Amino acid sequence: MKTLKVSLDKKNSASYEIRIGADILDRVSLLIAKNFKAGRHVVVTDENVNALYGDTFRDALTQAGLNIKLIEIPAGESSKNIATVMEVVGKLLAAGADRETVLVALGGGVVGDLTGFIASVFMRSVRYIQIPTTLVGQVDSAIGGKTAVDLPQGKNLLGSFYQPKAVFADVRFLDTLPExxxxxxxxxxxxxxxxxxxxxxxxxxxxxxxxxxxxxxxxxxxxxxxxxxxxxxxxxxxxxxxxxxxxxxxxxxxxxxxxxxxxxxxxxxxxxxxxxxxxxxxxxxxxxxxxxxxxxxxxxxxxxxxxxxxxxxxxxxxxxxxxxxxxxxxxxxxxxxxxxxxxxxxxxxxxxxxxxxxxxxxxx
Ligand SMILES: NC(=O)c1ccc[n+]([C@@H]2O[C@H](COP(=O)([O-])OP(=O)(O)OC[C@H]3O[C@@H](n4cnc5c(N)ncnc54)[C@H](O)[C@@H]3O)[C@@H](O)[C@H]2O)c1
Ligand SMILES: [Zn+2]
The missing domain is CATH 1.20.1090.10 (Dehydroquinate synthase-like - alpha domain)
Structure with missing residues (x-):
């Protein structure tokens, strides 16, 4: 597993690590348990990724001793909007999420941008971790802390700069990615x-x-x-x-x-x-x-x-x-x-x- 450190101005945001590897989910779970302790970790994912990896991922995190809740959204750009934000936030509240809760974005850029956006405003911000499962996610959207949702007037019009606490890119996810x-x-x-x-x-x-x-x-x-x-x-x-x-x-x-x-x-x-x-x-x-x-x-x-x-x-x-x-x-x-x-x-x-x-x- 390779580690890259993103060093940012401490006044604005903390630095974080990007870890890249193949078949690293078990180690990712242990690292999350060790470095990002919380009473609850909420995984946000989409229906396709959930069907392929939801159970495995939930099991790995549970085995590492974490208390997991998983929220699924419909796949695709049409989910990157305020209506989905409201739905996810409603589920977070119902699950008893609080300021210590850590969100985990498991999916492509849609899940990543949406979860990052929610993390930047939920309870005036909570921590989040990016686990990109698309090639776009791994080389682009999961890094850099641009979060957003779309408005009827245009794409990415509502958003923030809000850096994740960590990024874990497992290239094995790409095996199932459509061409x-x-x-x-x-x-x-x-x-x-x-x-x-x-x-x-x-x-x-x-x-x-x-x-x-x-x-x-x-x-x-x-x-x-x-x-x-x-x-x-x-x-x-x-x-x-x-x-x-x-x-x-x-x-x-x-x-x-x-x-x-x-x-x-x-x-x-x-x-x-x-x-x-x-x-x-x-x-x-x-x-x-x-x-x-x-x-x-x-x-x-x-x-x-x-x-x-x-x-x-x-x-x-x-x-x-x-x-x-x-x-x-x-x-x-x-x-x-x-x-x-x-x-x-x-x-x-x-x-x-x-x-x-x-x-x-x-x-x-
Ligand atoms: N924040 C940024 O800096 C930044 C940069 C680039 C793009 N983006 C945003 O990212 C979004 C596009 O991201 P994307 O291309 O990842 O699209 P996406 O999140 O819609 O994923 C594409 C499709 O692949 C499916 N999928 C995801 N992982 C899979 C896997 N491992 N196996 C099989 N199917 C899988 C998803 O369910 C979806 O149907 C856009 O909304 C764009 O605005 C943001
Ligand atoms: Zn682009």
């Missing part, structure tokens, strides 16, 4: 390589197929590399005032494409297309070589992520959507572009015409 969900995680992994780590990017080029086949050693190595990148960025900019924005590489156009598709495009698919677009914009603005942009496209293709737009996509609607975001953020759309693989920068000066031409070039 489409796994691919969402791969898009974020490619992003980490593109913005921060040429070595990671090269290792993906060497072995993306092995990673897709869930080669144990490679998975561990990759998840660890990504956790390390994210934690380093979060340590330097916990509240996303600057540097942390580079994590949005591929996300500006990606989000707009997701929204315009009515969310029939998954987040990973949107991000893959957004990275291709950002790469091409970087080339047109003479920052990045065409060869480097091509490497991103080839890697995304090998990961079975889309790199071309359906010609039916209404590109003006995509631009309008970007402008809608623009209004919110002081009239500039911030793009993360690349100078090289591993060398990003943020700019507010990419014109609509350039974006439209690049998107047209991706339509076929």
């Amino acid at each position: 489409k969900e796994f691919n969402n995680g791969l898009a974020e992994i490619i992003k980490y390589g593109a913005i921060e780590d040429d070595g990671l990017f090269k290792s993906l080029e060497d072995g993306i197929e092995a990673l897709k086949n869930k080669d144990g050693k490679l998975l561990l190595k990759t998840v660890e590399a990504c956790c390390r990148i994210k934690k380093n960025i979060v340590e330097m900019d916990e509240h996303e005032q600057g540097l942390r924005r580079i994590l949005n590489f591929g996300h500006t156009i990606g989000h707009a494409l997701e929204a315009v598709s009515g969310y029939s495009l998954s987040h990973g698919e949107g991000v893959a297309l957004g990275m291709v677009a950002a790469g091409r914009i970087s080339v047109r603005m003479r920052y990045l070589s065409a060869q480097a942009a091509g490497r991103i496209e080839q890697l995304a293709e090998r990961a079975c992520l889309p790199t071309r737009l359906d010609p039916a996509v209404d590109l003006t609607a995509v631009i309008d959507r970007l402008k809608m975001d623009k209004k919110k953020k002081d009239a500039v759309v911030r793009f993360v572009l690349l100078k090289k693989i591993g060398m990003p920068f943020v700019t507010g000066s990419v014109g609509d015409k350039m974006i439209l031409e690049v998107l047209e070039g991706m339509s076929q």
